[in-house]
Amino acid sequence: MNLVVFDVWGDYAYFRRGYTTTSTISYPFPSRTTIAGFISGILGKERDSYYDLFQKNNSKIGLKIINPIEKTRINLNYVNTKESIVLFEIKGNGKRTQVPAEFLKNVKYRIYLSLDDDDILNEFYGLLKEHKSVYTPYLGISECLANFSLVSEDIFSVEPIKEENVHIDSVVLKNSGKLVIESGKRYGVIKSPGYMDENRVVSDFLEYYYESNGKSILLDSCEYYKVGEDNVILY
Amino acid sequence: MNRSELLFIYDINDANPNGDPLDENKPRIDEDTEKNIVTDVRLKRTIRDYLEEYADESIFVKEKVSESGEGIQDAKARAKDFLPEGDYESLDDAKKIMKENILSECIDARLFGGTIPIEVKIKKKNQSGSITLTGPVQFRMGRSLNRVNIEHIKGTGAFASGDSKSQKTFREEYVVHYSLVTFYGAINENAAKYTHMGEEDINKLLDGMWNGTKNLITRSKFGQTPRLLLQIEYSENNFFIGDLNNKLSIKHDFDSDKEIRSINEFTLVYDQLLNSFEKYSDKISKIYYKLDDSLKTEDNSNKSLIENINSLGIETEELLL
Numbered sequence: 001m002n003l004v005v006f007d008v009w010g011d012y013a014y015f016r017r018g019y020t021t022t023s024t025i026s027y028p029f030p031s032r033t034t035i036a037g038f039i040s041g042i043l044g045k046e047r048d049s050y051y052d053l054f055q056k057n058n059s060k061i062g063l064k065i066i067n068p069i070e071k072t073r074i075n076l077n078y079v080n081t082k083e084s085i086v087l088f089e090i091k092g093n094g095k096r097t098q099v100p101a102e103f104l105k106n107v108k109y110r111i112y113l114s115l116d117d118d119d120i121l122n123e124f125y126g127l128l129k130e131h132k133s134v135y136t137p138y139l140g141i142s143e144c145l146a147n148f149s150l151v152s153e154d155i156f157s158v159e160p161i162k163e164e165n166v167h168i169d170s171v172v173l174k175n176s177g178k179l180v181i182e183s184g185k186r187y188g189v190i191k192s193p194g195y196m197d198e199n200r201v202v203s204d205f206l207e208y209y210y211e212s213n214g215k216s217i218l219l220d221s222c223e224y225y226k227v228g229e230d231n232v233i234l235y
Numbered sequence: 236m237n238r239s240e241l242l243f244i245y246d247i248n249d250a251n252p253n254g255d256p257l258d259e260n261k262p263r264i265d266e267d268t269e270k271n272i273v274t275d276v277r278l279k280r281t282i283r284d285y286l287e288e289y290a291d292e293s294i295f296v297k298e299k300v301s302e303s304g305e306g307i308q309d310a311k312a313r314a315k316d317f318l319p320e321g322d323y324e325s326l327d328d329a330k331k332i333m334k335e336n337i338l339s340e341c342i343d344a345r346l347f348g349g350t351i352p353i354e355v356k357i358k359k360k361n362q363s364g365s366i367t368l369t370g371p372v373q374f375r376m377g378r379s380l381n382r383v384n385i386e387h388i389k390g391t392g393a394f395a396s397g398d399s400k401s402q403k404t405f406r407e408e409y410v411v412h413y414s415l416v417t418f419y420g421a422i423n424e425n426a427a428k429y430t431h432m433g434e435e436d437i438n439k440l441l442d443g444m445w446n447g448t449k450n451l452i453t454r455s456k457f458g459q460t461p462r463l464l465l466q467i468e469y470s471e472n473n474f475f476i477g478d479l480n481n482k483l484s485i486k487h488d489f490d491s492d493k494e495i496r497s498i499n500e501f502t503l504v505y506d507q508l509l510n511s512f513e514k515y516s517d518k519i520s521k522i523y524y525k526l527d528d529s530l531k532t533e534d535n536s537n538k539s540l541i542e543n544i545n546s547l548g549i550e551t552e553e554l555l556l
Contacts, residue, residue: 011481012376044425044473047367072265074274074376075257079296098256105265132473136373136421142348143275145375145421147477 001114003156004125005227007066008038009108010146012074013139014101018193018202024076024101026140028069029109029171031192032206032235034140035061039113042127042148043120044134051196053115056204060234062112062225064170065214070105107139110151112170112225112232125155151228158225167216169230174207176233177222186212194235206235236427236434237468237520241374241420242479242508243278244463244530245448246498249386249410251455253277253377261409262385269493271379271414278374278418282440283343285447290439295341295349318355326362329355334366338431345432346372346440371426372440377418380485381492381501383411408455413496415462419480422466425473441466445525445556462498462530463540464554467512470520482507502531505540513547525554 015027015034030038036054043050053059078097115121127133128150137146165180172179174189181187187209194206211217216231225232253273254260263272286292317336323329333353337344348370354363392404422437441464448461469475485492487501495501512519522544526532532540544551 010375011378070267072267074263074272075255076274077256077276100257105267127473130471130474131476132471133475134425134473135369136423136426136475138373142369142373143376145373145419145477 001060001158001225002118002121003060003158003225003227004113004121004128005110005151005156006113006128006148007108007110007151008137008139008146008148009067009106010139010144011106012072012144013104013107013146014144015104015140015192024099026071026102026104027190027192028104028188028210028212029063029065029190030139031194032061033193033196033202035063035111035113036196038137038139038146039124041135041137042133043124048198048200051198051200053117053120054195056195058116060112060114062170062227062232062234064110064112064230064232065210065212066110067106067108068213069107072103072105073100074103075100103144104139110170110230112227112234114234121155125150129153156227158227160223160225162221162223164221165218166222166224166231167218168222168224168233169216170232171208171210172217172219172222172233173235174209176224177219179209180218180220182218185215185217187217188212236424236437237470238424238473238475239422239437239466239468240475240477240479241418241422241444242463242465242467242483243418243420243444243461244380244415244483244503245459245461246413246415247411247456247459248413248497250458251408251410252414252416252459254409254455259409262383262411262414264383264385265378269382271383271411271416273377273416273418275374275376275418278377278444279343279347281447281451282346282443285443285450286342286439289446289450290442292342292439293340295337295344323355323357326355326357326364329353329357330364330366334368337366338368342436342439344368345430345436346370348426348430368430369426371423371430371432372420373423374418374420375480377416378480379411379414379416380483381413381415381495383414384493386410386412410455415485415495415498415501417480417483419478421475437466441523441525441554442556445554460498460527460529461525462527463503463532464525464556466523466554467519468521468523469518471518474515474518476511476515479508479511482511498527498529499531502533503540505532505543509543509547512544512549516547516549519549521550521552523552523554525556 040050191207193202194204255263287294348368351366389407392406396404445461484504485501
């Protein structure tokens with residue numbers, strides 16, 4: 001299986017929960033759907049045109065937390081746009097709402113991508129290699145501009161390994177194996193959108209364990225991939 | 236149009252570059268680094284207000300009270316400008332017409348995009364939806380290069396707080412002594428196709444950044460001075476360097492950069508930026524610049540930032556703003 005591995009980072013990131021308009025809490029790392037959108041933006045895919053590329057049966061994605069997850073609060077001033085069609089002279093009582101938004105700060109992730117469609121995977125790899133991006137890449141919202149770089153000059157070729165008591169360096173799906181708790185680590189669990197159908201409706205959620213400082217997670221037995229130095233679970 | 240990236244630096248003295256609405260309108264601070272934060276929307280507001288007031292452009296997102304008074308009424312009337320009366324077959328038809336009208340009229344929609352909630356009568360039924368446009372111009376949150384001090388200033392107001400009171404009210408505000416704010420932005424030629432942004436719009440954007448920052452004469456922003464604006468234009472499609480704001484720092488003789496109070500007390504350090512320019516010089520077609528004389532950019536060999544860029548063999552051109 002071919003795997004393209006790259007790092008993404010930025011000053012800020014903001015991965016809002018899509019199922020509500022009121023929560024301003026950020027996911028600690030981008031959901032699978034967000035990663036798919038990020039990759040499609042670099043490739044220059046049209047809005048709503050790429051969902052079938054990233055389905056369960058034809059793609060694999062993995063993510064490793066590199067910089068510890070740090071959060072900061074940036075308070076935003078929202079405008080009530082229900083007043084009229086046009087955001088014009090929206091002033092007065094109740095037309096402005098101040099919202100504390102939770103941003104992530106100084107983020108860096110390593111992302112692993114495999115697609116059944118080799119042509120697109122190679123095209124993506126070529127863009128990364130030349131540091132090109134068709135649309136401006138960002139982390140969650142447009143003001144969180146991002147940068148990226150390839151981790152290795154080559155595309156990795158990997159095969160799944162089954163093993164017991166293995167330290168995994170990426171985030172792990174909850175059902176990958178039994179988690180062995182170690183001291184000195186900060187574990188978190190999060191559920192975020194996994195797949196979308198052609199109508200932009202989430203068809204499946206994925207639930208992960210992660211270590212918020214980017215340390216490894218010990219599983220009693222699991223199927224994983226060896227990518228360079230890292231043991232990675234793909235989903 | 237080619238891809239380009241922007242780097243913009245301005246400074247402010249004893250004032251508040253961007254207040255936090257949930258924290259007594261204090262200047263925004265990153266508590267860990269003690270650096271000053273200015274949101275991207277503050278800069279966009281500066282640009283919008285300038286383009287509307289000085290460049291006679293129509294602005295979509297605006298908050299000025301119009302001459303006619305009744306705001307809401309007026310907005311509905313204005314909305315009709317974007318959607319002519321008529322029977323529309325479907326919401327999509329109405330959306331399309333509205334989108335094109337807004338884009339052809341409003342420069343900020345072309346530059347920054349936006350999400351526009353709409354409600355239209357289709358066959359006597361109200362239908363609602365939204366128009367979503369990703370703007371070709373994106374800014375990262377601005378951050379100061381120096382760590383800042385926040386000063387709490389108290390004073391007396393001119394008026395009493397109510398009838399039959401003999402004392403005037405007190406007022407208080409927060410300011411930063413000195414903040415050197417850096418913004419990084421990107422202009423994307425592919426997204427420009429969707430919002431019909433043209434070269435002329437980019438010139439107005441740069442004008443708005445430089446002169447809009449200078450022309451803010453409200454009490455909290457007075458004295459803001461633009462110091463450096465770089466537009467790095469690339470020759471190769473889709474290529475960009477990225478992260479330009481993190482390739483700068485400052486050099487000074489104080490024990491702490493919190494002691495800096497003016498533009499004359501430090502030098503801009505930009506080795507990392509030059510290294511990137513050098514590495515990718517074959518992919519840069521031109522660097523447009525505007526540099527304020529007061530910002531010291533001389534290195535050890537007494538060459539300014541622009542001279543250093545020229546010596547890499549990169550063409551530069553001063554912006555006429």
